[in-house]
Amino acid sequence: MIEQDNELLSAYLDGELNDTERAALEARLEADPALRAELEALRRTIALVRALPELRAPRNYTLDPAVYGRKPAAPLHVIMFPRANVRRLLIAAASVMLVFVAVVALLTNNTQAPARDEPAGQIAAVPTPTLRVETQNAAPFALATQQLPTTELQTATLDATPTVEVAMRAMPESLASSAPAMTIDGVGGSAPDTKGEFAADAMFEAAVAAPADETMEEATPEPEMALEMFSMEEEGITPQAMLPSISVSTSQVIVWVNVALVVWVAVLVTLR
C-alpha cells in the first residue's frame, strides 16, 4: 500500500477529495478488492477513535471570584472603538491631518517669503518661538564667538530652551559640528528654512509628550526624518544670510501646526 493511496483513502472518507479525484478513486475501488479492504480497515480505525467517549472533568474549573474578581472594564477608547483596526485608522487619519496642516501652513507661509530660486542668501525664513528664545539668550554670546567649538555653542543653546536641548542632543555629530552657523542663524540672519524647524520642533514635542511604549515606536522615526530635512536645508545656507522676519501669518502658522500637533498627540494617547 503506497502512502499516496493511504492519503487518498483517508481524504475520501472525510469527503475532502475533489470530484475528479473521487471519481478516479471510486473506479479503482470498483476494480481492486485489496484497495477496498484497505478502505474498510481505515474506516474501522476512524470509527474506533470517533467512538471515544467524552470524559467527565475531575473537578470544576470555574474561576474563584476572590482571585479573579471583577474583570476590569474595557478602557473607554476600546468601548468606543472596539476594533483595533478602526483605532489604527483613526490614528493614521490624525497623522495625515497633521502632515496636511503642516504642509498647507508652510505653503501659505512660503508665499509671503522671498522666492528661493537662488539658494545663496535667498532663504528667508522665520524662526519658531523656540528659536526666538534661543536667539535672545544666545545672541551676544554667539555673535561674539562665531568660531566657537560646537560644545560651547551647544551649552549656550541648551540654556535657552528644553526643546532645543532635546533637538541638539539628538543631532548627529556631523551636523552638530557644522552647527555654529545654524545656531547663530537665528541671530546672524541666515535662518534655516522653517520647514525643517517646524518639523523637528513638532516631532520632538510629539516624541517627548507621547507615552513611552508603542507611541515611541511611531514617533521615533519621524525626528530622524525631520533631522534629515533640517540637515539638507542647512547645506543650502550661506553665511550671507538674511535677517529673520516675523510676520503675523507666521504666528498663525505656528498656532495651526501646534494645534494640529496637540490633536495628533491626543489621538495617539487616547486610542492606544
Add this chain to the structure above:
Amino acid sequence: MVEYNEVRLIEEVKRGSLEAFNALVLRYQNAVYTLCYRLTGDTARADDAAQTAFINAYQRFDTFRGGSFKAWLMRIATNAVYDAARYDQRRPETALEDLAPPDSDDGPSLPAHDASPEEALQQRELAAAIQSCINALSDEQRLVLVMCDVEGYSYQDIADAHNMHIGTVKSRLSRARSAMRRCLSALGELLPPEYRFRNND
C-alpha cells in the same frame, strides 16, 4: 432549569461578568478536559492544561471576535497543552516521575446509555487501549488526529487554527491513521467484533 443562552453569556462576560464566564466553564469543562486528555494522555497534565485554558480564556476574552465560541476555546486549550509541553521540555530539572509513561487510565467517562457494569468496564478498557495508541503518535500526528477524528473539525478548520497548509493536515492525518490502524490491530479480542481487523487487514 435555567435556559442556556451562550450569546447572552458572552456579552455579559465582555461587560466583566465572572459569573457568566463560569456558566460557560460549566458548559464546556468536560469537552475541554477531554481534549486536553486526548492530547496529553495523562490525567494530571490534562487537569492542569484545562485549568490554564479557562484562565487564559478569561484573561484574553477580548480576543474572541465572534464565530464558534467552542472552537475558540478549544484552540486556547490546545495551546495550553503545547505551552505546558514546551515548558516541561525546557525544564532541566525534570523529576523522574515526569519521565514515566503517561497513565493508561482513561478517566471517568460520561455514562453511556444502558451500559451494564461489565460493558462499562469493557468500554473503559477499550478507550484506554485506543488512547495508548494515540499517545504513541508523534505530537504533530496526534494533534491532527485528535482535532479531526475526536473533535470532528474539517481539514480547513485545522489548517486555519494551527497555521498549517491543508496538504500538511491531509498527509499527517493519513500517516496518523495508518499508525493507529497498526496499533489497534494488535488489540485483537479487546476490540468489539464489528471493529476487529481481519488478519489480512
